[in-house]
Amino acid sequence: MPIIATQGLTMRFPRVTALDDLSVAVEPGVVGLVGANGAGKSTLIKILLGLLPPSAGTASVLGLDIAAEGARIREVVGFMPEYDCLPPDVSATEFVVHMARMGGLPPSAARERAADTLRHVGLYEERYRPIGGYSTGMRQRVKLAQALVHDPRLVFLDEPTNGLDPAGRDEMLDLIRRIGAEFGISVLVTSHLLGELERVCDHVVIIDGGKLLRSQAVAAYTEASGVLTVEVDEGGDRLGRLLREQGAAVREEGRLLVVDIAGEPTYDLVRDGVADLGLRLIRMEQRRHHIEEIFQDGPGATAARAPAEAVSAPRPGVPGTGPEGAPR
Numbered sequence: 001m002p003i004i005a006t007q008g009l010t011m012r013f014p015r016v017t018a019l020d021d022l023s024v025a026v027e028p029g030v031v032g033l034v035g036a037n038g039a040g041k042s043t044l045i046k047i048l049l050g051l052l053p054p055s056a057g058t059a060s061v062l063g064l065d066i067a068a069e070g071a072r073i074r075e076v077v078g079f080m081p082e083y084d085c086l087p088p089d090v091s092a093t094e095f096v097v098h099m100a101r102m103g104g105l106p107p108s109a110a111r112e113r114a115a116d117t118l119r120h121v122g123l124y125e126e127r128y129r130p131i132g133g134y135s136t137g138m139r140q141r142v143k144l145a146q147a148l149v150h151d152p153r154l155v156f157l158d159e160p161t162n163g164l165d166p167a168g169r170d171e172m173l174d175l176i177r178r179i180g181a182e183f184g185i186s187v188l189v190t191s192h193l194l195g196e197l198e199r200v201c202d203h204v205v206i207i208d209g210g211k212l213l214r215s216q217a218v219a220a221y222t223e224a225s226g227v228l229t230v231e232v233d234e235g236g237d238r239l240g241r242l243l244r245e246q247g248a249a250v251r252e253e254g255r256l257l258v259v260d261i262a263g264e265p266t267y268d269l270v271r272d273g274v275a276d277l278g279l280r281l282i283r284m285e286q287r288r289h290h291i292e293e294i295f296q297d298g299p300g301a302t303a304a305r306a307p308a309e310a311v312s313a314p315r316p317g318v319p320g321t322g323p324e325g326a327p328r
Contacts, residue, residue: 001063003028003154003186004048008057011043011210018043019054020210026188030180032197032204032218033190040210041190042082045156049074062153075104078147078155082162082190084139088132092123092142095131096149103150110149117145121175137168144175148185155179157189161196173200230257230270233280242273261286 004026011019018040035041046052048061050070059066061073087095093114100110118127121141126134131142140160147155157176161169177200179185191197197204198218206213232239240257243250248269249260259266267284274281 006059010056012055024215028186029202030187032201035207078152080143080147080157082158086131092127096145099146100149117149121145136163154186226261228259229285231282235279
């Protein structure tokens, strides 16, 4: 059963349409909801929580109808909002215990569960200090803890890495990965940072201007492309000229040569060219697509790439070939 399903979901405000005939079904797992700021992500979450009635269409969360069972949805779903909502004059322990009680746990179970959840998100002795003195990273962890404390079946995380430095983002993404992998809780996480979602999500839903642009497994977005990325220590210009003379389609990207794969002989051309010129090969990798290409190239880009991908399987036995781990 899908954890989330929408049919013709539309949300109109006086001057803007936030969601426009959105129909999508999302299976259990860690799911990324991608879109630019203002694309309708936060509006969709409010509708799914039963906090905002849509202008048209229907939706369900964990099989529960948003129009009739909003209160029940909020009992079984956790929510980490994007905005700052924490009281500055209470400790993280007090706040999370309170949220556990609001979720229906009795006092002793609420205290025990709050302590376990705060330790899970990485707050130890700090959890007894007033929240007003917390850093941005600590406040984000408190918001995550209160979303998890009542043991929900699904959590909505709205821009959970906002305001965090690179180390803090990595730690938050690791926590999100663990929620899905170790605790079996489904996650819907929103972000406009596409590389982050590639790292942690099983599936990504992309909306643009309130419309569904794509809903697909991450593995399908990031499948191998039809090009090789080649880097040599020196002499890349000479290698490029040699490959072009032999009929290869080559372009330069800084220190890298990007070579279109025209079947298995392309690997031999690169290998033999490096050897003939006496160059030092640093890497030869098959480039992988990234999610942002959908926004750069438009909805038809993937279909246009399909013929090239048909010949893009890694060649067995060729050292140095494989997926490219480009930094995001």
